[in-house]
Amino acid sequence: MVPDPSATPPPPELEPFDSLAAAWRVLAADPARVIGGSAVVVLAGVLSAAGVQALAGTSRIAWACWAVVLVAFWQVLAAVLVRAGLDALDGGEFDVVRAARSLPLPDVVLTGLLVATMTTVGTLLCLLPGVAVAVLTGFTPYVILVERLGPVDAVRRSGELVVQHLGDVVSLMLLTIGIVLAGLLVVCAGLVLALPLVYVAWGHAYLWFTRTPDTGPAGP
Numbered sequence: 198m199v200p201d202p203s204a205t206p207p208p209p210e211l212e213p214f215d216s217l218a219a220a221w222r223v224l225a226a227d228p229a230r231v232i233g234g235s236a237v238v239v240l241a242g243v244l245s246a247a248g249v250q251a252l253a254g255t256s257r258i259a260w261a262c263w264a265v266v267l268v269a270f271w272q273v274l275a276a277v278l279v280r281a282g283l284d285a286l287d288g289g290e291f292d293v294v295r296a297a298r299s300l301p302l303p304d305v306v307l308t309g310l311l312v313a314t315m316t317t318v319g320t321l322l323c324l325l326p327g328v329a330v331a332v333l334t335g336f337t338p339y340v341i342l343v344e345r346l347g348p349v350d351a352v353r354r355s356g357e358l359v360v361q362h363l364g365d366v367v368s369l370m371l372l373t374i375g376i377v378l379a380g381l382l383v384v385c386a387g388l389v390l391a392l393p394l395v396y397v398a399w400g401h402a403y404l405w406f407t408r409t410p411d412t413g414p415a416g417p
C-alpha cells in the first residue's frame with residue numbers, strides 16, 4: 198500500500214529557546230574563538246563610528262555621506278558574524294577571518310544599503326512600517342550567504358520565510374532584542390557576547406526553516 202503523503206506529520210515547530218540553546222552550544226564549544234572573533238568585529242564597529250564622527254564633524258552633508266559608508270561597513274561586519282555562525286552550526290569552526298574572506302562583498306553591501314534605506318524610509322513615514330521592514334528582512338544576510346541570491350531576491354525570500362513562520366520569528370526577535378539590550382547595559386563587553394549569540398540563534402532558525410520539508414532546501 199502506497200503511503201498517503203498528506204498523512205505525513207508536519208515538521209515540529211521551532212522553539213526560540215532551541216535556537217538560543219544552539220547558539221550557546223556554539224559558544225561553549227570554543228568560547229575563546231567565538232568571543233575573540235566577536236571582539237574584533239565589535240571593536241571594528243566602534244572604531245569606524247568614532248572615525249566617522251571625527252571626519253564628519255558638525256557638517257550634516259558630511260554626516261550624510263559618511264553614514265552611507267558606515268552602514269555599508271557595518272553590514273559587512275554583521276555578515277562576518279553571520280557566516281562564521283553558519284559555519285559553526287554546520288560543524289565547522291567559528292572563524293571570522295575565513296568568514297570575511299568568503300563574503301560576496303558586492304551583494305552584502307548592496308543588500309545592506311537597500312535594507313537600511315527601506316527601514317529608514319519606513320520609520321520616517323511611521324514607526325510601524327520601519328519595524329515591519331526590520332522584521333521581514335531579518336533573514337536577508339543568511340539568504341545572501343547560503344542561497345547566493347541578489348539583493349532584491351534576498352529581501353523577497355526573507356519576507357517569504359518570515360511570513361511562513363511569523364509567530365516563531367516574532368518570538369525569536371523579542372528574545373534576541375532582550376539579549377542585545379542586556380549586552381548594551383555593559384557597553385562593548387556585553388555586545389561581544391550578545392552579538393554572536395543573536396546571529397547564531399537566527400542562523401539556527403534560518404537553517405531550521407529552510408531544511409524542513411514544508412519550505413524546501415536552503416539552496417545550492
